[in-house]
Amino acid sequence: MKSVAPIPGRPVRGSSTGRPIMAALDLFGRRGLLRILWELRGEAPLTFRALASAAELPPGTLNVRLKELKAAGLLVTEAGYGLTPMGRDLLAALEPLVLWSEAWAKAVPPADA
C-alpha cells in the first residue's frame, strides 16, 4: 500500500496534470471507494465493522480507503464514520448515475447464463 491519495491540484496516478477531474477519476477508480460512499449515504455514521460488512470489503482495504477519503476531505470520524459536507455533495452529484444505472439495467440484455 504505497500509492498516495489523489488530491486535486497535483499529479495523480495516470495523469500528471493534477486537474481536478483527473484526481477525481483516479480516486473513484479505487476499488470499493464509491461503494463506501454509497453505504454512507444514511444519516447515521457507521462503525468500522458495519461499514466493512455493508461495503463487503476486507478490513485492510477498507482502512486504506478510509484514509484516502479522509485525505480527500470527504470523510470524518466522529461517533463512527460519516461524510463531510463535501462528501455529501459528491453523493448528490452521483445521483444521476443511479438513474442512469437503472436505465442501463433495462437496456442491457440479460445476458443470462
Place this chain on the structure above:
Amino acid sequence: MKSVAPIPGRPVRGSSTGRPIMAALDLFGRRGLLRILWELRGEAPLTFRALASAAELPPGTLNVRLKELKAAGLLVTEAGYGLTPMGRDLLAALEPLVLWSEAWAKAVPPADA
C-alpha cells in the same frame, strides 16, 4: 485477468444482489475505466493506440477494460473505438461530477509539499 465484466441483473464483485447500482459501482471501480470513458467524450472514435496514450494505460489493461465496456454495452468498435448511445448517456450522467470536482479542488487545502 479473469474476473467478468459487471452486468446489471446478476452478482458482481462485492455484491451478490445484482442491483444495477452495484453493477455500476463495480464497473466504475476498475482502474482506468472512467478515464477511458472520459477520453472518448469527443465525437470521433479513437484508435487503440490513441486511447492508450490519452488514458495513460498500458495495452494489456486497456484491452481488458475495452472488453468490459463492450460487454456492458457502452462501447463499439467501428472505425476505432467509440461510445454507444448508452455510453454517451453515462458520460452525460457524469457531468455533475465534473462540476463537483471543481468545487472540490477549491475546497481541499492545497496540501502542498
Place this chain on the structure above:
DNA sequence: CGTCATTGCTATGAAAAGTGTAGCGCCCAT
C-alpha cells in the same frame, strides 16, 4: 474484580490485477 462482547484496526500469506516494454502479424503507401 473477572469475563465477555464489541470495538478499531494490524498482520500475514497467497492470489489477482496492473505495469512497462518488446514485438508479432497485418495492412497500406511508398
Place this chain on the structure above:
DNA sequence: ATGGGCGCTACACTTTTCATAGCAATGACG
C-alpha cells in the same frame, strides 16, 4: 521491399486486493 502505422499479445515484475486470524482497548454485567 521497406517503412510505417495498426490492434493486440507475451513476458516478467510490482502493486493491490483478499480472507482470515487475532490483538489491545473499551464498556457492561455480575
